[in-house]
Amino acid sequence: MSTLRETLWDPIAGFGVTFRTMFKKPVTEQYPKEKVPTAPRFHGRHQLNRWPDGLEKCVGCELCAWACPADAIYVEGASNTEDERYSPGERYGRVYQINYLRCILCGLCIEACPTRALTMTNEYELADDDRANLIYEKSDLLAPLLPGMVEPPHEMLISDDHHDYYRGKTLPIVEKES
């Protein structure tokens, strides 16, 4: 019962879309051959930040673990000692694990973090063929050492008073050689 318009015109009109698109720039992303930057505030893999002297910002308070709706974070705190200092102040995160099999990258943990130790990077390539590899340890999550940073454990280099770290004091420029 098809009309004349349906039998003759509609197939041609359909190809019209095809013909028009042939002259447009394709929108296909050539991932993984070409990687497109994410939006700047994209929720990617976490990172544990450091103070300018390399000490860890994490104090092992577990607020991230508490905030996590997917129960993906496990933290154990411990005491800094005179000989072994990982963060300013008394407490540091001895164990820090994020289970990316569970993490939904919602970012509630970074909102909970009282020291801005935990932030999110834009890295999104979180896939593996081994489940165990997707439990990221502290060593996997710690930010890389930037110039001027020293790998902990070491004493506080910015100030002897750990409160100064939180007041925004920065590393004094030390001319070591002179």
Add this chain to the structure above:
Amino acid sequence: MTVTESGSTDAAPIELVTLTIDDVEVSVPKGTLVIRAAELMGVEIPRFCDHPLLEPVGACRQCLVEVPDAGNGRGMPKPQASCTLEVAPGMVVKTQVSSPVADKAQRGNLEFLLANHPLDCPVCDKGGECPLQNQAMSHGNGESRFIDQKRLFPKPVHVSEQVLLDRERCVLCQRCTRFSEEIAGDPFIALLERGAQQQIGIADGEPFHSYFSGNTIQICPVGALTSADYRFRSRPFDLVSVPSIAEHDSCGAAIRVDHRRGKVMRRLAGDDPEVNEEWITDKDRFAFTWSFQEDRLRTPLVRDPGSGELVPTSWPGALAVAARGLAGKATGVLTGGRLTLEDAYAYAKFARVALNTNDVDFRSRPLSAEETDFLASQVAGRGPEVTYSALETAGTVVLVGLEPEDEAGTIFLRLRKAIKRGVKVVAVASHRTRGFAKLDAELVQVVPGGEPQALADLRLDETDIVLAGERLGQVPGGLTALTALAERTGARIGWVPRRAGDRGAVEAGCLPTLLPLGRPVGDGEARADLAAAWGVESLPAAPGRDTAGIVAALAAGDLQAAVLGGLELADLPDPAAATAALAAAEFVVSLEVRLSDVTPFADVVLPVAPPVEKPGTFLTWEGRPRQFETVLDTGALPDVRVLAGIAEELGAPLGVRTVGQARAELEELGTWDGARPAAAKAPPARGAGPVGTVTLDTWSQSIDDSRLQDGAGEYRATARAARLKASAATLASAGVEPGAAARLSTPAGHAVFIADVAHLPDGVVWVPARSEGVHVRALLAAGFGDRVTLSPETPAANGGDEA
């Protein structure tokens, strides 16, 4: 936190006072504080210093309420602290719920408290369970107007090795100082300085060494007091809390075990008004690491006949080897007194049903036939008659052979409460200890062994209570005199053993003359009754051997095998003889949580669960059942399951395989209602110990190096110094300088202590039974009441075995 007014249910009609709180009329007993009256009608007034078990002080000013009418028609001009304000007839109170004035006062006060309180909640152990945090959220302003630098203190201060103080967190509520002074009687911490520098502190060189110091950590409403071994270990929200019962003494204190990922992180006081109120000893709180030590047994071990080494074996294999070894051999069963009621019952039944013997005894310490009779006639099958609350209403409480602060901390605290109500404490002992002094006790000074005469001379009446520790059983005639005293005066008696499982073992029938729940072995009717309940033909009729008899029979070859449950050889009257006896035994089965001094002699070692990993029941010294469930489910087997396995292999099934079944069977058996054995009768006599110049008085201090306190380093560091105490004359006649090293010796060996002068009778020395590395019993083969030789310790004579 609850109001814990126990024992007042049968009191005279209470005078009620009617007042109006938040426009609601309530009637409360006279003398009630407004803050608690408000609680009763469902209004929670914020507070920090107020604690129902401490005297009101009004220190924190957080509980301010408006009082438009104080009951006399006139209003209070300013908001009042409701924690120090008693109710009055016709009083009108408006809390923060109905009064903007009260609400503003509370908000303002909280802002003041927070002015100097650091914002370090993320690193504070209290964060997440902090009354200050909670009440700042519920009753505080969202923002602080304080913009200046907060007061800082160098942190933290060690008020003891175990308790740390962060002074800037303190809100000066004085709960800790009030607890130490009022409840524990150890006022080692106090407020120091004035004004903004006011802080809690200790005197120089006088650390907070109290047996109850841990309670201050728990009642601190902020994170100012923290525990060294729990510091930064976990957060309240990732802990799983399970109520349980402390396994360290016969007090049955309620505790809360907090664990995380299969590890116990800490223990807190439970809340049981009938038993421990809200307080526990530091031993109950901090000594929980013993079952997680390296030497924990995880698999059954069987001695390889070829190499003589213990090799790991499967459970079925080990049970079969154990059964083969025990089959046909005359076997004695020794249980160490730390078992739960259900497990002790399994041993008792195992001995009778599978081994067909009454050779079973729980007492791994000096004992006497007199004590066996006493337990059968006076202790077994009796429910809670003398209870904690009875202590509060007694006229006089006599302590004999018992130092409650060291040996039964919960009793000590309850007696501290009782003396405030006019109860008099009389201590029959060799000297006035710190604990007796804190109980304001009248001392009836005796030389060890003189207790029967002292008891005979006591004048008591039926309102009085005599608490006898297990040392009285080591005095010939002691328990006879106790029974006679009770009959003569009508005073009630309580038997206070040292270990958690002792009372349960008596009920379970781990005694050579007693079957479960008070059934005497010598009573044919009792045996027939039990045999019918157990579904066996008959039960062995001959009374068995006690611990001393079993050890002697093993050495002599009359017994060829032994089943040992949680036994420590070093506790036995003569450890060397016990070691030789085990070496002589043909076959030894050891059921243990950890490797022990029995392990080298064991042919089969079967790992069993510590209390934290199994359900069970401890009976308190009162006879009160204290049931607890599994905290950590590790798959470790309770003794009852292991014994059931051996019994099945032996072809004589126990009939119970689980703790629940044992519980049910005990319930079904019921207490024996037939005739009781006659009371103990033994004449006072001098014990036949080693011969020496002085009489030894000794007991275990609360904190020492016993195996149940292993692994708790900070806690153990708060132990009292191990000193020898004797009178100046005793020391002088032995040629020992006060403050110098003294040597105690017997033919078996010697021990060295620093000597202190104390008010002891001449010819008596006191030393702690165990102190770091010095086990009096193991070194001297002597104990309470024995004669030892006191001499000066000369450096030349000291062959390097330093005390």
